[in-house]
Amino acid sequence: xxxxxxxGIYSTALTKLLLDNGxxxxxxxxxxxxxxxxEDDNAAxxxxxxxxxxxxxxxxxxxRDATDRLRGVLQSSLDDVIVRKWPVSVDGxxxxxxxxxxxxxxxxxxxxxxxxxxxxEKEKTEITSREVIVQVKRRRIGAKxxxxxxxxxxxxxxxxxxxxxxxxxxxxxxxxxxxxKLYGWxxxxxxxxxxxxxxxxxxxxxxxxxxDEVTSLIxxxxxxxxxxxxxxxxxxxxxxxxxxxxxxxxxSKKKLDDVRATVCPTLPLHHYYKVCGGKIASSLEMAExxxxxxxxxxxxxxxxxxxxxxxxxxxxxTIGIEHVKVSGLVFYLGKASVELLDDNxxxxxxxxxxxxxxxxxxxxxxxxxxxITKAKLGEWHFQTKYFSKDGEYKGCYxxxxxxxxxxxxxxxxxxxxxxxxxxxDGAIRVIDEAKLEKAVNKGYVSExxxxxxxxKVQEVREMxxxxxxx
Numbered sequence: 266x267x268x269x270x271x272x273g274i275y276s277t278a279l280t281k282l283l284l285d286n287g288x289x290x291x292x293x294x295x296x297x298x299x300x301x302x303x304e305d306d307n308a309a310x311x312x313x314x315x316x317x318x319x320x321x322x323x324x325x326x327x328x329r330d331a332t333d334r335l336r337g338v339l340q341s342s343l344d345d346v347i348v349r350k351w352p353v354s355v356d357g358x359x360x361x362x363x364x365x366x367x368x369x370x371x372x373x374x375x376x377x378x379x380x381x382x383x384x385x386e387k388e389k390t391e392i393t394s395r396e397v398i399v400q401v402k403r404r405r406i407g408a409k410x411x412x413x414x415x416x417x418x419x420x421x422x423x424x425x426x427x428x429x430x431x432x433x434x435x436x437x438x439x440x441x442x443x444x445x446k447l448y449g450w451x452x453x454x455x456x457x458x459x460x461x462x463x464x465x466x467x468x469x470x471x472x473x474x475x476x477d478e479v480t481s482l483i484x485x486x487x488x489x490x491x492x493x494x495x496x497x498x499x500x501x502x503x504x505x506x507x508x509x510x511x512x513x514x515x516x517s518k519k520k521l522d523d524v525r526a527t528v529c530p531t532l533p534l535h536h537y538y539k540v541c542g543g544k545i546a547s548s549l550e551m552a553e554x555x556x557x558x559x560x561x562x563x564x565x566x567x568x569x570x571x572x573x574x575x576x577x578x579x580x581x582x583t584i585g586i587e588h589v590k591v592s593g594l595v596f597y598l599g600k601a602s603v604e605l606l607d608d609n610x611x612x613x614x615x616x617x618x619x620x621x622x623x624x625x626x627x628x629x630x631x632x633x634x635x636x637i638t639k640a641k642l643g644e645w646h647f648q649t650k651y652f653s654k655d656g657e658y659k660g661c662y663x664x665x666x667x668x669x670x671x672x673x674x675x676x677x678x679x680x681x682x683x684x685x686x687x688x689x690d691g692a693i694r695v696i697d698e699a700k701l702e703k704a705v706n707k708g709y710v711s712e713x714x715x716x717x718x719x720x721k722v723q724e725v726r727e728m729x730x731x732x733x734x735x
Contacts, residue, residue, distance in 0.1 A: 267331045268308060271297070273316030274539040275323060275513070278521035281528050286338045300528045309422045309466060320540045321677070322347075322512040326355060332507040339511065340711040343520050345667040347512035347679055347709055349593050352379040353401055353411045356420055356505025358489055360498040361413070363395045375399050375413055378499035382411040391415040396498045398490070406508050407593075417489070419482045420505070423467040423475055426482040431460035438465055454479045459486065510593055514667035514679050515643060530556035532566060541576075541673060548572040576673050580606050585675035586613070586638075591682065591709040601638065609642040611671060616654075623651060625686035625696045626660035634659070639735070640676065643668045645721045646685075647678075648735045661687040663725050663735065665718050681710070681718045685725050693729055695722060 268289040271279050280290055280297045291310045293303040312327025312335060325335060332350065339346050359377035366373055372383040375397055384392065384399060392415065404412040419426040427433075432451035434444045450472055451461040461479055489503045496502070513521070518536040525531045530553050532538075538549045552569035556562065578584050586598040598615070605612035614637055621630040633654030640647035645668060651659040663685040666678040682700035687693055701718060704710040710718075728735055 267311045267334050268306075269312050269314055269327075269331070269335070270310035271314045273314070273323065274320055275316070275521055275536060276314075277301075277528055278525040278536070279314060279323075281524050282342060282521070283335075283338065286342075288334075288338075307466075317510065320542070321514075322510065325509045325511065326506050329504065329507055332509060336509065336708075340713070343513070343517040344717070345514045345516040345679075345714060346711075347514070347591055347667075348711075349407075349510040349512070349591075349709055351407050351508045351510075353377070353382075354501065354505045355401055355403060355406060355508055356418075357501055358398065358400045358417060358503035358505075360493050360496060360500045360502055361397050361399050362498045363392065363397055376499050377401075377411075377413070378501070380409065380411055382413040384413045384415060388415045398493050398502070401505065407510060417486070419486050419489075419503070421464075421478045421482050423464055423470055423478050424482065425462040425464065426479065426486060427460045427462055428458065429460060430455045430457050431462075433460075433462035435463060435465045435467075438463070438468055440468075443468055450475060456483075459483055512589070512593070512679055515670050516668055529553075532556070532562075532569065537670065538573075543576075545573045545576050545673070578603055578606060578611075578671065578673065580604070584613075586615075587675050587677040589677065589679045591679060591704045604637075611640050611642065611676065613638040613640075613676070623660060623662070625662065625684060625694060626651070626688060628659045628689070640669050642671055645717070646725055646735070658689055660689050663687070663729070665721055665725075681714075683718055683722055685722060685729065687729060693726060695726065698722075 266287065266289045268291045269283055270292050271290065272294065276294055277297055277300060280293065280301060284290065284301065290303055291306045291308050297303055312325055312331035314323050314325045317324050325332065336348050336350065340348060361375035361377040364374040364376050364381060367383065371386040373389055373392055375382055375384055377399065382401065397415065398417065399413040399415055400417050402412040402414050416428055432448055432455055434447045438444055447463045447467060451463060454476060455461055467475055492502050522531055522533065522535045525535060532549060532553055535549065539546050548569055552565040555565045555568060580603055582603045583600050584603060585600055588596040588598050601613035601615045603611065604614050614635065617630060617634045617636065618632060620632060623630055631653065635652045635654065636649050638647060638649040646663050646665050647669060648661055648663045650661045653659060665681045665683045667681065669676055669678045682697050682704060684696050685693065686696060701710065701715055705712060705715050725735065
């Protein structure tokens with residue numbers, strides 16, 4: 266059974282979803298224990314799940330099997346989820362090839378096969394041949410160029426094997442008697458080649474169990490170096506953990522709302538409001554507390570709406586546009602004035618201050634050009650019409666994307682690569698379909714989601730041909 270540790274605003278929904286899909290939950294939060302009747306389980310997790318810094322998704326780290334299992338559950342359960350798995354193994358040990366020195370940073374470039382990483386200048390003296398054994402460090406996770414080190418460590422559940430016989434104890438262990446005992450055991454088990462750092466999980470474990478793990482880790486280290494002598498670089502010698510950055514757009518949040526609602530009182534759009542943070546998130550908590558006390562859903566929603574109505578955009582306000590690529594890059598398309606905000610329709614106006622070109626339209630972008638964007642919240646597309654400063658129509662883009670969300674300071678969506686372009690003469694062009702296929706091949710977009718995009722492209726094209734309003 267794959268065991269997961271979950272924290273953050275999605276924890277209740279994800280805990281329920283994973284339990285229903287055969288996962289075990291370790292170190293459950295107090296709320297999850299109460300809501301789902303879980304017992305304490307302090308076993309080491311196979312995968313950890315926590316909020317991303319912007320709370321529009323989650324970040325996970327775990328072994329290969331747990332990572333692949335989680336990805337499968339999310340992509341089968343959530344209609345618009347985007348999954349970005351870092352191809353580099355965190356803590357992974359590789360036999361790499363020396364590619365040279367980056368002069369500005371003086372770091373050494375090493376090709377490990379799935380990426381070219383950097384060994385810091387202070388370790389240059391450890392590199393004595395073209396083939397180098399390196400380990401991926403827990404810095405720059407997700408970066409194109411991973412941080413590498415020639416100082417090899419072998420992490421276990423209770424200990425981390427480190428070179429040169431050093432002994433250490435996790436700073437999370439505060440009891441001086443426990444620290445002293447672990448230091449003593451570490452000195453007893455270390456050798457001239459290998460030392461030990463005790464993890465927090467070592468507390469309370471018998472000496473025999475810790476000794477057995479250290480012995481096993483030493484054997485693993487020996488196997489790594491034996492394999493290094495047998496394989497050609499670049500190659501992985503020892504597999505660590507894998508990281509995923511998971512985007513949870515509008516429909517994913519709504520599905521997790523539904524899952525959460527089976528466990529505890531939950532207002533519609535719960536996770537969307539939690540992402541908003543501040544007064545909106547705190548007001549949501551108060552409104553859901555009213556539900557727990559027996560108030561009706563209508564009463565709780567009325568209270569919540571009254572508390573947060575002033576926090577959201579209005580006609581005449583200025584907001585941003587967050588254009589998120591499937592790769593995770595975020596492009597801020599500048600400020601836009603809200604020309605219309607009626608029910609689920611928002612109309613935005615932007616004026617360009619730089620020259621360029623409108624890809625797909627074959628038309629020059631000029632200073633003073635005006636973009637009028639019309640979007641229906643929750644829709645899989647939106648349209649932007651471009652005009653010169655004198656009002657001359659230059660063409661239209663229909664962007665395919667995850668359903669649009671309106672936040673207090675911006676509209677946000679994930680661009681799903683494909684665009685439908687309407688030229689000034691009315692001709693229709695579909696562009697960038699190859700980019701969507703590439704996103705599928707990289708694992709960012711599921712086959713199911715790609716088929717949805719292709720279906721929506723056809724629907725958009727038919728609407729344009731029939732002259733229907735998008």
